Amino acid sequence: MKEKILVIGASGLIGQELIHQLSKIDYNVIAGVNTRTIYSEIPITQVKIDLLSQDNVKKIIISESPDVIINLAAISSMQKCEKERDIAYNLNVQGVNYLLNSISCLENKPLFVQFSTDHVFNGFDGKNGNYNEEDFPDPTNYYGETKFDSEKIIDQSKSLDSIIVRTSLTFGDYRYTDGNRPDRLHQMIIKKLKKGENFEVDVDSVISPTYLEYLCEGIIFLLENQNRGTFHISGRDALSKYEFAREIAELFSSEYEKRISLREQQGDIKNTSLNVQKITDLGFYQLGMEEALDIYKSKSDIFHH
Numbered sequence: 001m002k003e004k005i006l007v008i009g010a011s012g013l014i015g016q017e018l019i020h021q022l023s024k025i026d027y028n029v030i031a032g033v034n035t036r037t038i039y040s041e042i043p044i045t046q047v048k049i050d051l052l053s054q055d056n057v058k059k060i061i062i063s064e065s066p067d068v069i070i071n072l073a074a075i076s077s078m079q080k081c082e083k084e085r086d087i088a089y090n091l092n093v094q095g096v097n098y099l100l101n102s103i104s105c106l107e108n109k110p111l112f113v114q115f116s117t118d119h120v121f122n123g124f125d126g127k128n129g130n131y132n133e134e135d136f137p138d139p140t141n142y143y144g145e146t147k148f149d150s151e152k153i154i155d156q157s158k159s160l161d162s163i164i165v166r167t168s169l170t171f172g173d174y175r176y177t178d179g180n181r182p183d184r185l186h187q188m189i190i191k192k193l194k195k196g197e198n199f200e201v202d203v204d205s206v207i208s209p210t211y212l213e214y215l216c217e218g219i220i221f222l223l224e225n226q227n228r229g230t231f232h233i234s235g236r237d238a239l240s241k242y243e244f245a246r247e248i249a250e251l252f253s254s255e256y257e258k259r260i261s262l263r264e265q266q267g268d269i270k271n272t273s274l275n276v277q278k279i280t281d282l283g284f285y286q287l288g289m290e291e292a293l294d295i296y297k298s299k300s301d302i303f304h305h
């Protein structure tokens with residue numbers, strides 16, 4: 001059995017896929033869940049952890065004493081972060097502080113992997129996206145600010161063995177979690193089109209759509225190759241949300257594609273697309289959009305009923 005990995009936020013979109021991929025290659029995976037649970041055909045140990053409670057975080061980190069902690073827990077909706085700034089700060093920033101304080105009590109210090117986002121970048125600075133790991137973050141929304149703050153906390157913890165993974169709009173399926181959860185962009189599009197309705201994209205911005213299964217393979221690639229530092233893992237191609245919506249619709253039919261429209265654009269287009277050359281140079285091949293969509297279509301049930 002390989003190392004013990006505690007995945008916090010295991011019941012989220014990325015977490016539920018990641019814990020399955022890790023379990024299949026024999027890591028000792030502990031799924032850190034908050035309000036939801038994981039269901040699975042393979043046995044997975046679940047522990048309840050609440051990043052808003054310093055005492056609870058300390059108790060769990062000390063009792064589990066993992067070799068690796070992967071922190072995916074966050075309020076990741078931009079709108080929710082703007083509306084509920086206190087909770088967003090407490091979870092996205094203070095929660096990371098609680099984790100690092102708890103790690104300092106452990107004799108065997110774990111590797112700490114923090115998830116971040118393309119929204120740490122400005123997107124309006126005329127750079128046309130394609131941000132690499134050396135580009136300086138300059139977030140323009142509260143979600144991006146909190147994620148940049150979490151990165152700074154990690155960077156300032158000099159003795160911490162750490163990886164920061166930045167990714168962009170992720171698409172894939174919830175296969176192993178229960179409970180109601182808000183639909184992601186690709187799920188909203190699919191639901192509307194299947195009901196015979198049109199879908200209007202209301203905010204256009206350029207992002208690097210990222211196929212969920214591939215993102216998780218990238219994280220495992222970094223772990224297995226003992227990489228440390230900041231890495232971008234995302235789809236290779238930059239697309240506007242409108243183009244992405246049309247690509248998803250086209251997976252069903254060209255009729256569906258025609259039912260996607262863009263609400264009249266107001267203001268400049270934000271481009272926070274990511275450059276993935278660093279991890280590509282290390283040997284992890286990043287999928288282009290067409291390849292990713294082909295794999296998604298061949299694997300997902302949503303296209304078949």
Ligand SMILES: NC(=O)c1ccc[n+]([C@@H]2O[C@H](COP(=O)([O-])OP(=O)(O)OC[C@H]3O[C@@H](n4cnc5c(N)ncnc54)[C@H](OP(=O)(O)O)[C@@H]3O)[C@@H](O)[C@H]2O)c1
Pocket residue numbers: 008009010011012013014015033034035036037049050051052071072073074075076091115116117118147166167168169170171
């Ligand atoms: N998905 C994307 O497109 C995307 C893009 C860029 C970056 N990211 C980053 O990737 C990470 C994972 O994203 P995701 O989309 O998988 O997130 P998600 O689906 O929104 O899941 C969030 C997770 O956080 C957990 N959580 C909420 N409150 C908590 C608390 N008080 N204590 C402990 N855990 C708590 C949730 O647990 P329960 O469900 O059990 O309540 C859930 O497992 C985030 O850091 C996000 O910023 C995501």
